[in-house]
Every structure is written in structure tokens, then in C-alpha cells.
Amino acid sequence: MSLTAQPSGLTPSTEDYLKTxxxxxxxxxxxQTSAIAESLSIAPPSVSGMLKRLSETGLxxxxxxxxxxxxxxxxHAAIHVIRRHRVLETYLATKLGYDWDSVHEEAERLExxxxxxxxxRMVMALGNPQYHPHGAxxxxxxxxxxxxxxxxxxxxxxxxxxxxxxxxxxxPERLRYLSxxxxxxxxxxxxxxxxxxxxxxxxxxxxxxxxxxxxxxxLARSLFCDVLGNAAG
Amino acid sequence: MSLTAQPSGLTPSTEDYLKTxxxxxxxxxxxQTSAIAESLSIAPPSVSGMLKRLSETGLxxxxxxxxxxxxxxxxHAAIHVIRRHRVLETYLATKLGYDWDSVHEEAERLExxxxxxxxxRMVMALGNPQYHPHGAxxxxxxxxxxxxxxxxxxxxxxxxxxxxxxxxxxxPERLRYLSxxxxxxxxxxxxxxxxxxxxxxxxxxxxxxxxxxxxxxxLARSLFCDVLGNAAG
DNA sequence: ACTGAAATTTAGGTAAGCATAACTTTCGGA
DNA sequence: TCCGAAAGTTATGCTTACCTAAATTTCAGT
Numbered sequence: 001m002s003l004t005a006q007p008s009g010l011t012p013s014t015e016d017y018l019k020t021x022x023x024x025x026x027x028x029x030x031x032q033t034s035a036i037a038e039s040l041s042i043a044p045p046s047v048s049g050m051l052k053r054l055s056e057t058g059l060x061x062x063x064x065x066x067x068x069x070x071x072x073x074x075x076h077a078a079i080h081v082i083r084r085h086r087v088l089e090t091y092l093a094t095k096l097g098y099d100w101d102s103v104h105e106e107a108e109r110l111e112x113x114x115x116x117x118x119x120x121r122m123v124m125a126l127g128n129p130q131y132h133p134h135g136a137x138x139x140x141x142x143x144x145x146x147x148x149x150x151x152x153x154x155x156x157x158x159x160x161x162x163x164x165x166x167x168x169x170x171x172p173e174r175l176r177y178l179s180x181x182x183x184x185x186x187x188x189x190x191x192x193x194x195x196x197x198x199x200x201x202x203x204x205x206x207x208x209x210x211x212x213x214x215x216x217x218x219l220a221r222s223l224f225c226d227v228l229g230n231a232a233g
Numbered sequence: 234m235s236l237t238a239q240p241s242g243l244t245p246s247t248e249d250y251l252k253t254x255x256x257x258x259x260x261x262x263x264x265q266t267s268a269i270a271e272s273l274s275i276a277p278p279s280v281s282g283m284l285k286r287l288s289e290t291g292l293x294x295x296x297x298x299x300x301x302x303x304x305x306x307x308x309h310a311a312i313h314v315i316r317r318h319r320v321l322e323t324y325l326a327t328k329l330g331y332d333w334d335s336v337h338e339e340a341e342r343l344e345x346x347x348x349x350x351x352x353x354r355m356v357m358a359l360g361n362p363q364y365h366p367h368g369a370x371x372x373x374x375x376x377x378x379x380x381x382x383x384x385x386x387x388x389x390x391x392x393x394x395x396x397x398x399x400x401x402x403x404x405p406e407r408l409r410y411l412s413x414x415x416x417x418x419x420x421x422x423x424x425x426x427x428x429x430x431x432x433x434x435x436x437x438x439x440x441x442x443x444x445x446x447x448x449x450x451x452l453a454r455s456l457f458c459d460v461l462g463n464a465a466g
Numbered sequence: 467a468c469t470g471a472a473a474t475t476t477a478g479g480t481a482a483g484c485a486t487a488a489c490t491t492t493c494g495g496a
Numbered sequence: 497t498c499c500g501a502a503a504g505t506t507a508t509g510c511t512t513a514c515c516t517a518a519a520t521t522t523c524a525g526t
Contacts (some may be wrong), residue, residue, distance in 0.1 A: 046484050048505055096354045113346040121329040279514050281475050
């Protein structure tokens with residue numbers, strides 16, 4: 001009994017920090033202390049303290065007052081956690097009937113407790129999936145992640161025909177709302193019109209029904225799409 | 234993200250203590266500090282400290298120098314953890330192809346992270362099982378546990394015909410060994426002979442093959458059986 | 467009843483992770 | 497260039513949960 005050490009050898013808290021620093025660093029710039037603090041709902045001084053420890057263990061490169069980046073080791077560990085998280089989400093949604101919008105919270109806890117063996121067994125049971133239910137890519141076991149060339153809906157011009165690939169939102173309410181509109185990965189639609197000044201975007205589903213929806217700018221920023229072509233063409 | 238609090242509201246450590254105190258108190262006597270310490274691989278003074286905290290939160294009744302028992306609340310929490318543990322073990326073995334002997338370690342970690350919703354979804358997927366792969370009963374959602382009237386193999390007389398119900402051992406090597414002898418819950422055998430002074434016990438499987446095995450006393454203590462009747466009768 | 471070994475608790479210390487309050491650094495704008 | 501707000505860090509303290517060493521309590525055997 002006991003031996004409640006994490007399979008990864010890292011603490012849950014450390015894994016959460018690595019994931020967050022990874023995500024905030026995706027644009028190429030170092031992650032800021034305050035952004036990490038906000039993302040994890042932790043006070044900034046606590047983050048400073050943690051960054052010091054992470055830096056000492058060689059997981060991150062911290063330049064005081066100038067943000068933090070992952071080392072090669074830290075990057076690898078972050079990808080590993082993200083793989084676990086996304087496999088768990090996929091498994092929960094596919095095999096255990098979880099709603100599309102409620103898997104995140106459960107996976108957030110299990111990702112720290114699940115061994116690699118469990119994750120690989122789930123991958124096998126799922127038939128080696130490439131994408132998870134929100135459309136995000138699942139990193140491979142050896143730490144590579146295909147980054148599909150998709151673009152936020154806010155960057156797509158009127159008249160374009162697109163396929164929704166990925167919804168990068170963690171708010172269950174918003175996910176539920178999108179789900180209620182049938183805005184799930186895989187669906188195709190056309191951008192009908194756009195209001196200026198970060199205004200809402202009008203879309204129409206491809207197909208017989210051809211329902212129209214108005215999407216607020218904020219929400220549209222988290223809808224990533226593949227461009228299929230111009231509807232007029 | 235973050236919000237890595239346990240679904241139960243109790244810390245993993247607390248849950249481990251409650252499980253252990255439950256198990257050690259099954260014989261009706263209070264659990265001793267040193268027994269808890271040994272079971273959890275923790276130094277006795279650490280256990281004393283933890284018992285104080287558990288006592289203050291009302292989960293246990295601790296009489297210093299005289300052992301500890303679970304309060305009603307603590308008992309309920311312990312059963313809850315055991316249910317989670319056994320459902321997880323059953324699910325891992327049944328649905329994800331885990332070996333009979335390797336589920337324990339994985340369940341030991343997941344039991345602290347799995348929400349009630351996950352556990353109930355697993356129960357549904359399994360078709361509401363009554364027993365887990367080692368034969369131990371799974372407590373019901375409302376905290377009741379059928380205690381089958383089974384007896385350790387060491388208490389069974391020569392000539393009795395029994396069915397193996399439950400293997401209460403956590404050592405993977407021993408479990409593997411039993412597995413290799415086909416000594417799994419559900420199998421029936423007859424007690425052929427017994428050596429005195431805690432000596433080994435000779436058994437023969439019921440059926441065409443009728444293989445015989447010699448079981449050491451220590452091992453036999455963890456094999457719990459239902460008595461089916463007298464083979465000679 | 468007493469005594470000594472075993473069991474247990476108390477005393478004091480460490481590390482991880484959080485917090486708040488106070489200080490320091492950075493950087494844009496006058 | 498300098499100044500002040502914002503961002504970040506240091507200082508300090510808390511809780512959980514572990515440790516070792518030193519006291520204390522219990523209890524069996526005389």
C-alpha cells in the first residue's frame with residue numbers, strides 16, 4: 001500500500017506548471033509569471049517560488065523578471081503529460097460515455113495518476129487515435145505532435161468554406177454551448193459575414209439543413225479551422 | 234486547470250490511512266500504531282501525528298497508547314475508497330487487459346483521483362459486478378459490503394470440498410505464482426492432507442485433470458474459500 | 467509490586483506548495 | 497532622462513506529511 005508517488009516521478013503541481021508553461025510558450029515567447037499565476041489560479045509569489053525549484057531541477061530556464069521557458073527535459077515532460085491528458089479525454093468520451101464537455105476536469109486529475117502502461121492500453125483500446133474529441137492532436141509516444149495547419153475562425157475571410165478541426169476552450173459552459181449548436185470538430189461551414197471591430201461572425205453549415213449561427217468574436221478565437229476553399233468558387 | 238483537489242475532499246494520504254485502519258480493524262480490535270506504520274511503510278511517529286489530525290477531523294477515535302478505530306464518518310469514507318479501488322481493479326482487469334496480479338498498484342493511485350462519476354460509469358460498463366477479480370466483494374454505492382462467509386484455507390479440514398472465493402494478498406509475485414497454478418477465484422478443490430505445526434497443505438482440483446498442489450501455510454492463510462461439502466460424503 | 471522491553475508519543479526538523487505584505491525591477495510616456 | 501505603474505521577487509508564515517531522537521506509557525514476567 002501507500003507508495004503514492006506519481007508514475008512520472010514529478011509532482012502533480014510540477015506537471016501542471018510544465019503544461020501551463022508549454023501552452024503559454026507556444027507563441028515562441030517566454031511564459032510570464034503573472035500569466036502562469038492566472039492560468040493556475042495561484043498567487044504570483046507562489047509561482048516565483050515554484051519557478052525557482054523547477055529551475056534548480058533543470059526543467060525550466062528562468063530569467064528573473066523576463067519569463068520562463070522549458071528546457072529540453074521540461075519540454076519532453078510537458079508533452080508527456082499532454083499526451084496522457086488527451087488520451088484520457090478521448091478514452092473517457094469514447095469508451096465511458098462522457099459528454100464532450102465534461103472530460104477535461106476528470107482528465108485533469110487522472111493525468112497525474114495514470115501510468116504509461118494504462119495510457120498505452122487505452123491507446124490500444126481506442127485504435128491509436130490521432131486526435132482527441134475536441135480535435136486537438138494527441139502527441140505520439142516518442143513526444144512528437146502533429147500541428148495541423150489550422151487557423152482561428154477570426155482569421156478567416158467571408159466566403160471561405162472551412163472544416164472545424166479543434167476547439168481550444170476549457171470552459172465547460174462554452175463547450176456545452178458549442179455542442180448545442182452542433183459546432184463539433186469535423187463539421188463544415190461557410191463564413192457568411194463578419195462585423196468589424198471584433199464583432200460577431202455569421203456562419204452557415206454545409207448540407208441540406210444549412211443552419212446559420214452567429215458566433216461572438218471571443219468564442220470564434222477558440223475555433224480552429226482547416227480552410228477547404230472558397231464557397232463562391 | 235490546476236484545481237487538483239481530490240474528488241473525495243480527503244487527501245490521498247488520509248484515504249490510505251482510513252483504508253488501512255479499516256482493514257486492521259476487521260477483527261474487531263482497534264488498529265495499532267505500529268501495524269499502520271508497517272502497512273503504509275511509514276515511521277511510527279508519523280502515524281501518531283497523522284492519527285492526531287484524523288482524530289481532530291472526526292474520522293477516527295484515537296485512544297493514545299491503545300489504538301485507533303474508525304468513526305461512523307471515517308468508516309463510510311473508508312468503504313467509499315475501497316469501492317473505488319475494487320471497481321478500478323475490476324475495470325482494469327476486465328476492460329483493459331491488465332493481468333490479474335498487476336491491477337493493484339495502478340488502482341492504488343487512481344483511487345485517489347477518480348471521481349464518483351467515473352467509478353459509476355465503470356460500474357455500468359462492467360454490468361454492476363459484485364466481486365472483483367481477486368474475489369473480494371465490491372461495496373455497494375450506499376456503503377454496504379456483503380461479507381461472504383468464507384474461511385481461510387488454513388481453517389479447512391482434510392476431506393472438505395471447497396471453492397476458492399477470494400485471494401487477499403497484495404504481493405504481485407505471490408499473485409503471479411497462484412495464477413500460474415490456476416488458483417484463481419471460482420475454482421474448486423479438495424483438501425487432501427495437511428502437515429501439522431503450520432505445515433503445507435495438499436489440495437487436488439475437482440474435475441478431469443485433478444491436478445495436485447502443495448500450498449505453504451503462509452500462502453494458504455490468504456486463500457479464502459467457501460465450503461461446498463465433504464468430498465467423501 | 468516492580469522492572470525492563472516494546473510500543474507509543476512528544477519534541478524538533480525538513481520539504482513542497484501555497485499565502486500576504488513589502489521591496490525591486492522593468493519599461494512606456496512625458 | 498526620469499518617473500510611476502505594472503510586473504516580479506523576496507521575506508515571512510502557514511499546512512500537510514514525512515523524518516529521527518528522546519521521552520513516556522504499557523504490560524508481561526518475576
